[in-house]
Amino acid sequence: MEEITNTNNALLEIEDLHIHFVSKVETVKAINGLNLVVHKGKTLGLVGETGAGKTTTALAILNMIAKPQGRIVAGRITLDGEDIFSKTEDQMEGIRGNTVSMIFQDPMTSLNPVMTVGDQIAEVLQIHKKLSKTAAAKEAQKMLETVGIPGARSVEYPHQFSGGMKQRVLIALGLACTPKLLIADEPTTALDVTIQAQVLELMKDLKDQMNMSMLMITHDLGIVAEVCDEVAVMYAGAIVESGTLEDIFDRKRHPYTEGLFNSLPDVNNRTQSLKPIGGQMPNPADLPQGCSFHPRCEYAMPKCSQEEPPTHRFSETHCAKCWLYENTDQCMLASQDYVPSQGVSE
Amino acid sequence: MSTPSVDKKTMSRREYMKTYRKTSRLKEMWDVFVANRLAVLGLIIITIFVLLALFANVIADYDTVAIASNPVDRFQGPSWKHLLGTDEMGRDIFARIIHGARISLRIGVLSVLVGLVFSCIIGATAGYLGGVADDIIMRIIDIMACIPRIVMAIAIVAAFGSSEFNMIMALGIATIASMSRVVRSAVLSVRDTEYVEAAKAVGQNTPKIVFSHILVNCVAPIIVQSTLAIATNVMSVSSLSFLGMGIAAPAPEWGCMIATARGNMRQYPFLVIAPGMAIFLTSMAFNLVGDGLRDALDPKLKR
Amino acid sequence: MSDNVILEVNNLKKYFKTRSGMLHAVDDVSFTIERGKTLGIVGESGCGKTTTGRSILRLVEPTSGTVIFDGTDITKLSKRELRKKRQEMQLIFQDPFSSLNPKRTVCQTIEEVLKLTGEYKNSDERFHRVLEIMEMVGLDERLINAYPHEMDGGRRQRLGIGRALAMKPKFIVCDEPVSALDVSIQAQILNMLRSLQNELGLTYIFITHDLSVVNYISDDIAVMYLGRLIEKASTEELFRNPLHPYTKALLSALPVPSLHNRQKRILIKGEISSPIDPKPVCRFAARCDHCTEACLKGEPPLVEVSPNHFVSCFMVQPEQG
Numbered sequence: 001m002e003e004i005t006n007t008n009n010a011l012l013e014i015e016d017l018h019i020h021f022v023s024k025v026e027t028v029k030a031i032n033g034l035n036l037v038v039h040k041g042k043t044l045g046l047v048g049e050t051g052a053g054k055t056t057t058a059l060a061i062l063n064m065i066a067k068p069q070g071r072i073v074a075g076r077i078t079l080d081g082e083d084i085f086s087k088t089e090d091q092m093e094g095i096r097g098n099t100v101s102m103i104f105q106d107p108m109t110s111l112n113p114v115m116t117v118g119d120q121i122a123e124v125l126q127i128h129k130k131l132s133k134t135a136a137a138k139e140a141q142k143m144l145e146t147v148g149i150p151g152a153r154s155v156e157y158p159h160q161f162s163g164g165m166k167q168r169v170l171i172a173l174g175l176a177c178t179p180k181l182l183i184a185d186e187p188t189t190a191l192d193v194t195i196q197a198q199v200l201e202l203m204k205d206l207k208d209q210m211n212m213s214m215l216m217i218t219h220d221l222g223i224v225a226e227v228c229d230e231v232a233v234m235y236a237g238a239i240v241e242s243g244t245l246e247d248i249f250d251r252k253r254h255p256y257t258e259g260l261f262n263s264l265p266d267v268n269n270r271t272q273s274l275k276p277i278g279g280q281m282p283n284p285a286d287l288p289q290g291c292s293f294h295p296r297c298e299y300a301m302p303k304c305s306q307e308e309p310p311t312h313r314f315s316e317t318h319c320a321k322c323w324l325y326e327n328t329d330q331c332m333l334a335s336q337d338y339v340p341s342q343g344v345s346e
Numbered sequence: 347m348s349t350p351s352v353d354k355k356t357m358s359r360r361e362y363m364k365t366y367r368k369t370s371r372l373k374e375m376w377d378v379f380v381a382n383r384l385a386v387l388g389l390i391i392i393t394i395f396v397l398l399a400l401f402a403n404v405i406a407d408y409d410t411v412a413i414a415s416n417p418v419d420r421f422q423g424p425s426w427k428h429l430l431g432t433d434e435m436g437r438d439i440f441a442r443i444i445h446g447a448r449i450s451l452r453i454g455v456l457s458v459l460v461g462l463v464f465s466c467i468i469g470a471t472a473g474y475l476g477g478v479a480d481d482i483i484m485r486i487i488d489i490m491a492c493i494p495r496i497v498m499a500i501a502i503v504a505a506f507g508s509s510e511f512n513m514i515m516a517l518g519i520a521t522i523a524s525m526s527r528v529v530r531s532a533v534l535s536v537r538d539t540e541y542v543e544a545a546k547a548v549g550q551n552t553p554k555i556v557f558s559h560i561l562v563n564c565v566a567p568i569i570v571q572s573t574l575a576i577a578t579n580v581m582s583v584s585s586l587s588f589l590g591m592g593i594a595a596p597a598p599e600w601g602c603m604i605a606t607a608r609g610n611m612r613q614y615p616f617l618v619i620a621p622g623m624a625i626f627l628t629s630m631a632f633n634l635v636g637d638g639l640r641d642a643l644d645p646k647l648k649r
Numbered sequence: 650m651s652d653n654v655i656l657e658v659n660n661l662k663k664y665f666k667t668r669s670g671m672l673h674a675v676d677d678v679s680f681t682i683e684r685g686k687t688l689g690i691v692g693e694s695g696c697g698k699t700t701t702g703r704s705i706l707r708l709v710e711p712t713s714g715t716v717i718f719d720g721t722d723i724t725k726l727s728k729r730e731l732r733k734k735r736q737e738m739q740l741i742f743q744d745p746f747s748s749l750n751p752k753r754t755v756c757q758t759i760e761e762v763l764k765l766t767g768e769y770k771n772s773d774e775r776f777h778r779v780l781e782i783m784e785m786v787g788l789d790e791r792l793i794n795a796y797p798h799e800m801d802g803g804r805r806q807r808l809g810i811g812r813a814l815a816m817k818p819k820f821i822v823c824d825e826p827v828s829a830l831d832v833s834i835q836a837q838i839l840n841m842l843r844s845l846q847n848e849l850g851l852t853y854i855f856i857t858h859d860l861s862v863v864n865y866i867s868d869d870i871a872v873m874y875l876g877r878l879i880e881k882a883s884t885e886e887l888f889r890n891p892l893h894p895y896t897k898a899l900l901s902a903l904p905v906p907s908l909h910n911r912q913k914r915i916l917i918k919g920e921i922s923s924p925i926d927p928k929p930v931c932r933f934a935a936r937c938d939h940c941t942e943a944c945l946k947g948e949p950p951l952v953e954v955s956p957n958h959f960v961s962c963f964m965v966q967p968e969q970g
Contacts, residue, residue, distance in 0.1 A: 024381070049831035050802075162920050163694075192693035192858065194917050197902035201916060219832065222861075222904025249908045263836035264906055265865035270884065273843070274865070276836030280801050338909065359776040368754060368794040540748035543708060544809075547740045548762045548816055549732035558761075562752050 010078075011181055011213045012038040012061065012100075017075030019056055019065060019237075026285040030056045032237040032292070034075070035311075038181065043207060043214040045224035047260070048234035051281050054217045057234075058183045060084075061215075062102060063092050080180055098128045101174040105186040107166035111158040117144070117169045118154025121176050128177045143172040147202060164195035171203065178210050185217045200227055221264065225249060230317070233257050236282055236292035243318035250338035251331070253312075253320040255297045258333045291323065299324055299332065378642040385638020391631035399447040406441030412598050413437070421614055430620045433603070434610055439620050442598035446621065449599050450628065453514055454580040458572050460518030461525050466561075466568070468522065469529025474537060474556060484530070491523035495578070496585055503591045513592055517579045528571045532564035539563075566643035570636050577632035584625050600625050655684045655820060655852050656705070661714035663697075663704050670926040674700040675711075676876035679951070682869075684819075687846065687853040689867030689884070691860060691899070695921055697876040698856045702822040705854070706738055707731060718820065736766065739813035743825035745805035749797040755783065755808055756793045762815040778815075786811040787841060803834035807841070814845070820852045828859060839866060860903045864888060869957075872896050875924050875932040878951060882958040892960045895933050931963070939964050 019031035030053045038044045048054050059065055061077055063084050077084040080099055087095065104110040112120055121140035125131045131139060141151035147168040158166060167187060174182055184203065188196040204227050207214050216228055224231055225245065232242040233256065241254035252258055259277035266272055279296040282288055288295050294304035303323050312325040324332040331337060357365075379385055398405070406412060416436035424431045430439040472483040490498075502516035536542065537560060545555050584601030586592035593599035595606060600621040607617035663675040675697040682688045690698045704711040707723055716723040718738060726734060742748035749758060759779045769775035780790055786807040797805055806826060813821055823842065827835040843866060845851060857863050863870055864884055871881040872893065880893040891897045898917040905911065919936045931937070931944040943963045951961040 049833060164920055192921075193860070193902045194693065194898055195920060196904075197914060197916055200904075201914070220904060221906035225906055225908055226904045245908060249906070260832060261906065263832045265836075265839070265861045267861050267864050267888065267903070267905065268910070270864050274836040274840050276840060277833040278837075280803060280834070281831070359773050362776070362780075362790075362793055366791050366794050369796070369799065371752075371796075540742045540744060541750040544740065544742065544748055544812065545750075545761075547706060547708060547735060548812070549735045549765055550761070551732075559750055563750065 009040045010037045011040045011080055012036070012215070013076075013078045014057070014061070015076045015078075017057075017060060017077065018073040019053075019060060019075075020071050020073050021069045022071055023069055028285045029287055030070075030237055030284055031060070031075075032287070034234075034238055036232055036239060036242075038213050038215055039230070040180075040213055041211055042229040043216055043227055045228035045231045046215060046217045046234055047219065047221060047224055047231060049219060049281060051284065052234045053237040053284075054234055055185055056237075058102060058185050058215070058217055061100065061181075061183060062096055063087060064096075094128070097124055097179070098177045099179055100181040100183065101177070101179045102183040102185065103167075103170050103174045103187045106190055107163055107170055108190070110170055111166060111173075113158055116155050116157055117161070121154075121169075121173050124173060124176045140172075140176070143176050144169070146175070146206065147172045148198075164191055164199060167191060167195075167199055168202065171199070171206070175206060175210065179212060181213045181215065182207070183215045183217070186219070187216075188223065189218075189220075196223075203227065221249075221260065233260070236284065236287060238292070238321065240293065240322070241320040243315075247315070247318035251314075251318070252335070253314060253318070253325065253331060253333065254322050255299050255324070255333065256293050257320075258335050259296075262335070291321075298334075375642040379638050382638040382641060384634045385641075388631040388634025388638065391627055392635060395447050395451065395628055395631070398444040399451055402441075402444045402448055405444060406438060408445055411438050411441040412445045413596055421610070423616070431614075431616050433607065433617055434614075437598075439603075439617070442603060443600070443620060443624050446598045446600045446603065446624065447628070449510075449593060449597065450580050450583050450625075453510065453517065453583045454576045454628075457514045457517035457579045458521060458575045460514060461521030461575065462568070462572055464518070464522050465525035465529050469526040470533050470556070470561065472526070473530040473533030474560065476534075476537075480530075484527075487523055487526055491527075495520040496582060499582060499586060500589070500591050503586065508586075508591055508594065510593065513583065513586065517582050520582070521575050521579065525568075525571055525575060528567055529564065532567045533560055536560045536563045566639075569643060570640045573632055573636035573639055577629040577636065580632065581625060581629050584621075653683045654681045655719060656682045656854075657715075657717040658701075658705060659715045659717070661701065661704055661716065662712045663700050663709060664712045667925060672925050673697075673876045673927055674924065675704060676927075678714075678873070678876075678878045680871055680878065680881060682852055682854065684852055685846070685850050686868040687855050687866055689855045689857065689863035689870040690873060691857060691863050691870060692873035693858060693899075693921060695875075695924060696873040697924075698873050699824055701873070702740070702824050702854055702856050706735065706740055706822060708740070736816045737818050738820045738822070739816055739818040741806075741810055741813050741821060741823045741826045744829055745802050745809055746797070746829075748809050749805060751797055754794045754796055755788065755800075758808060758812055759783070759815050762812055766816060782811045782815050785814065785845070787837075801834075802830050803837060806830060806834075806838055810838075810841070810845075814849075818851070820854075822854045822856065824856045825858070826855075827862060828857065835862070842866065860900065872899065875921060875927065877932055877948075877961065878959075879933070879961045880959065881951075886958055890958075892954065892958070892965045893933075893962050894937050894939055894964070 014034055014036040017031050017034040021028040021030055034057060046054050046057065056065070060072070061079065061084065065072060072085060111117070118137060118140045121143055122136035125136040125139050126133065141154045144154055145151045149165060149168055161169060187203070188199050191199060200223065218224060228245060230242070230244055231248040232239045233248065233254065234240070235256050241248065241252065241257045248257060252261065262275040263277060265274060277296050282292055282295070288305070290305045290307050291309050294300040297304065301323060309321050309323045311319050311321045313319040314329055419432045419436035420434060422428055422432045428438045428440065430443065432438055468483060468487070472480040498520045499516040502519060503512055506512045542555060542559050545559050583592060584599065587599040587601035588605045590605065593602055595602060603621040604618050611618050659679050661675055661678045665672040665674055678701060680688065690701060692698045700709060703709045705716050711724055714724070718734070721734065723731070723734065756779055759782055760775060763769055763775050763778055769778055783790060783793070788804060788807050788811065792800065792804065827838050830838060839862065846853060855863060855866050867884050869881065870884050870887045872879050872895070874895050880887065880891070880896045887896065888900065891900050898915045901912055901915040917936050922935055929948055930946065931949050934940045934944040937944065941963065949961045949963045951959050953959050954965055
């Protein structure tokens with residue numbers, strides 16, 4: 001993040017973000033010192049388990065944290081050179097759907113059931129692009145065709161579409177104003193694998209066509225390998241490791257990243273038994289001291305339970321937040337780095 | 347999976363239950379309920395009315411104070427002797443209000459209980475059986491729902507005479523339509539859950555499934571609906587009496603009190619305001635408590 | 650051979666009446682499972698895999714067909730006999746939230762099942778069996794009086810498994826038992842299911858849409874599409890040599906969490922068609938790239954093309970000899 005070269009082509013920058021949800025009973029620390037950069041024209045995969053704070057991060061970028069309980073304790077989000085938290089609600093409305101738009105997880109509930117899909121897309125265009133009603137309707141049809149739905153179906157209602165088709169409509173809706181950043185929150189979890197493959201392919205193509213950046217929130221490392229350029233692994237509200245696809249998949253450094261990969265069944269080697277991460281996600285209202293991963297970590301040292309680890313930088317792109325690398329750049333994990341010469345087969 | 351199981355045998359069931367206590371669900375509910383200020387206010391009002399009703403005879407004798415006329419003390423304003431003044435026959439209004447509370451609460455609660463028994467049987471049968479039985483039962487309920495509650499109650503009282511028992515039955519039957527729908531939808535939402543299926547899969551018998559898996563999980567909406575129904579029925583008691591279809595004149599029924607005070611309402615508004623406030627406060631209190639219970643009993647609100 | 654077969658499903662059909670016609674949820678499915686093995690049933694939503702699992706346990710009444718479990722035809726049993734037989738066949742559910750009675754503690758949930766077995770008359774003995782089961786599924790004994798809402802998804806799923814095991818079943822239908830869980834928890838549960846199978850000699854039907862999970866846990870895999878079984882083979886065989894065009898597409902659509910040895914995707918067009926009154930043609934024909942005239946004339950039968958590899962496709966011919 002310090003590199004000047006990076007900052008120049010960064011579209012979205014999140015610095016030291018802290019978000020708490022305060023209720024009478026407890027304070028839930030959802031985001032704890034999150035740093036994140038999405039570069040122009042790139043796709044960043046934000047990976048983590050339930051409760052890691054992925055969706056909260058996405059909502060923070062849109063400045064849509066539910067207000068009385070949700071508190072932005074510290075941090076800054078810069079989107080396309082503008083400070084998000086300094087904007088008024090009116091200004092944010094101009095940014096949402098225009099500079100940045102979001103696709104939600106559940107295509108079943110994200111569309112208004114009493115409006116035709118064409119009208120829903122046209123509405124966005126009328127608001128942001130100030131198009132006339134007829135022009136917007138025409139543009140909406142074109143958008144639907146871009147995502148592979150016949151333009152004639154724009155007069156149909158959401159319930160007339162299947163799950164995969166609805167997700168396409170949502171993508172069309174998200175892309176209507178050619179945003180610079182598209183946030184996709186688990187866009188394919190509700191879909192079947194063959195449909196998921198279609199939708200992912202579509203999103204990749206559109207991203208390239210429109211030259212936009214994408215923040216892909218997912219728990220599926222397979223999807224990350226499929227569509228992302230960069231990866232950030234999130235645990236208990238902070239990024240524990242980030243880097244390019246190769247950094248994370250072939251040269252992982254953080255124990256949690258290793259644990260995630262070891263939890264996945266290997267399709268090519270089915271006899272190998274899984275090595276799950278022990279224990280459960282920590283309660284965000286009562287995070288462990290020091291490194292929040294230490295109670296589940298095989299490599300934990302006494303230090304880990306006392307002090308929060310610093311972020312160690314391995315290369316320009318690759319960094320991890322772990323005490324193992326206090327004095328070394330060498331991989332300290334049991335799993336080996338990927339060596340290309342071994343893997344060439346078939 | 348290989349932790350020593352030797353010490354397991356040493357501890358008895360009771361010791362285990364002592365060591366790892368259940369979290370008290372009642373306490374959890376109470377915590378949520380107490381957080382709702384208005385619901386607590388409602389509960390306080392109800393408690394006051396219930397206490398006044400329970401000790402009505404201690405506070406003021408029914409025959410001598412609430413019923414017997416005392417022409418000398420007619421139309422007195424509020425004073426220490428008569429907290430809410432006296433009416434056109436010189437009877438202490440406060441005494442009449444608290445004795446009236448007895449009638450209203452008794453009929454209100456009992457009529458809902460009557461309705462509840464019928465509704466549970468009807469609603470649970472329709473919901474659990476489904477299919478044709480459900481269709482037939484619910485169409486009959488639909489027809490019942492088309493007749494306004496108060497009209498139905500009047501019809502029943504008119505047909506069978508206006509005794510307290512008849513009023514309880516009339517108002518109870520009048521609540522069946524709405525209440526059995528609540529029971530049915532609650533049963534429907536639980537009937538197809540996977541834990542009911544799981545109970546079937548382990549070979550549990552039907553009555554056990556209905557009671558310990560289905561009805562137990564329907565209690566919340568039923569309690570809430572019942573509380574709200576008490577509020578409605580307390581008002582209906584007074585409405586019927588006001589119309590002369592309910593409790594007859596000398597008895598200190600709130601609606602009845604308003605009806606007899608109508609003639610002197612202009613000069614002595616207190617005669618109407620006092621019983622009016624009593625009706626308003628009780629029914630509002632039950633509504634507030636009902637809303638509070640809805641939050642407290644809803645398991646979805648738990649994290 | 651037949652001695653080793655614990656479950657034999659023959660021509661199982663389940664149709665549902667709907668307003669627009671007959672919904673063919675499960676249409677003429679036959680397979681066998683050997684004792685102590687796991688059969689994975691994979692397919693996309695609406696392919697009938699869940700209904701198949703439920704029909705085998707008669708939690709939904711099959712329209713026709715026979716299910717022979719351990720020598721007894723389940724479909725012919727009376728209600729009372731079935732209740733007894735069900736003790737040997739259990740079900741693990743997908744959603745650990747809705748499959749547990751929210752008003753019952755861990756102890757009450759397991760104990761209810763133990764009472765039904767009638768095996769433990771003494772309350773203390775029964776209680777210690779509850780503790781044993783909790784230990785078996787990795788639930789800490791301090792959770793004995795916990796309510797489902799006080800536990801996370803992984804622990805709840807462990808309780809669901811414990812409830813099924815309390816019956817000492819021989820055979821368990823696992824209906825997507827890990828798809829609602831996070832990967833790290835999913836791996837814990839999968840490992841546990843595997844080791845329980847070895848310890849207790851269980852037979853599983855493992856229903857899932859996740860191919861990497863089914864690959865890990867199953868010995869054989871059956872692929873379903875629109876109510877029909879379209880391919881069945883051993884797991885190695887199916888992943889190495891898928892023959893049905895749909896299986897091929899399904900396997901290639903699986904996102905692989907690795908940057909190497911990537912294969913080209915076979916994208917199939919369109920979406921699953923309606924299961925209501927399907928025409929008697931190949932159900933996959935509309936989406937198939939290799940569709941011929943024969944495919945639109947009749948339904949392809951399930952043929953054994955090589956030992957223990959069954960495919961239902963006109964394009965695939967049995968090996969000679």
